[in-house]
Amino acid sequence: MFHKEGYKIMAVTVVLLILVNLAAQAFILTDWIKLVILIGTIILFFLIVQFFRNPERKTDISDTHVVAPVDGKVVVIEEVFEKEYFKDKRLMISVFMSPINVHVTRHPVNGKVKYSKYHPGKYLVAWHPKASEENERTTVVVENEITGEVLYRQIAGALAKRIVNYAEVGREVVQGSDSGFIKFGSRVDVYLPLGTELEVTLNQKVKGGITVLARKS
Structure with a gap:
């Protein structure tokens, strides 16, 4: 479950990271560099996604x-x-x-x-x-x-x-x-x-x- 404040940022991040990888495929000839870029973008996306997680919490509600x-x-x-x-x-x-x-x-x-x-x-x-x-x-x-x-x-x-x-x-x-x-x-x-x-x-x-x-x- 993710917080609503993160959806726009996550969507923009996905688009940018896809563009980065498409550019890498088009202009970089070395396969290992392409792989490093792919892995790096996946890790970056994972870090951003986990930042916006919104776990359900059961609060023991009390005015005291x-x-x-x-x-x-x-x-x-x-x-x-x-x-x-x-x-x-x-x-x-x-x-x-x-x-x-x-x-x-x-x-x-x-x-x-x-x-x-x-x-x-x-x-x-x-x-x-x-x-x-x-x-x-x-x-x-x-x-x-x-x-x-x-x-x-x-x-x-x-x-x-x-x-x-x-x-x-x-x-x-x-x-x-x-x-x-x-x-x-x-x-x-x-x-x-x-x-x-x-x-x-x-x-x-x-x-x-x-x-x-x-x-x-």
């Missing part, structure tokens, strides 16, 4: 916990000052996605979308300290009565050139459902109230819509 919005590795857990929406201190969990991770972004909680904003920006490497403030990004806040307001921020990386965000202000969303997509490498930061009981540790690998990041008692 926050699930990981994406697949990846927890690279930061720290108290920070959130400048854009809360304008106070929050507990931030950063999940870094490598190019081989599933890049679908999922809603970490049930509730109503209170805030959704896109910011154009730079393409610093995703782990750069200033990436969360200077890179292309989207900020979304979802609220329910138990977890309160949970903010998550999609951040483009050095390879990501487009962030897709489906969250619309006023819309009721379901935990684990599709919230967007980040193309080619990135990270997502989740901001929680101070004192929130965490269920993950630094360097832990997480799965979007499955792994519980935190619980609200």
Whole structure:
């Protein structure tokens, strides 16, 4: 199963790779070079296809916990000052996605979308300290009565050139459902109230819509 954001790119890639191989057959006389080009284009197509995979996930839906919005590795857990929406201190969990991770972004909680904003920006490497403030990004806040307001921020990386965000202000969303997509490498930061009981540790690998990041008692 593939994400809808990938169909156009995969179709264009197929056409381009076919043209490359036709050109190789027409203008290159050496058979082994033709073979190398064929194998190389097949590998490239496989890598692009796997990037847009969208595996079905069965989320254990509950208003008492926050699930990981994406697949990846927890690279930061720290108290920070959130400048854009809360304008106070929050507990931030950063999940870094490598190019081989599933890049679908999922809603970490049930509730109503209170805030959704896109910011154009730079393409610093995703782990750069200033990436969360200077890179292309989207900020979304979802609220329910138990977890309160949970903010998550999609951040483009050095390879990501487009962030897709489906969250619309006023819309009721379901935990684990599709919230967007980040193309080619990135990270997502989740901001929680101070004192929130965490269920993950630094360097832990997480799965979007499955792994519980935190619980609200």
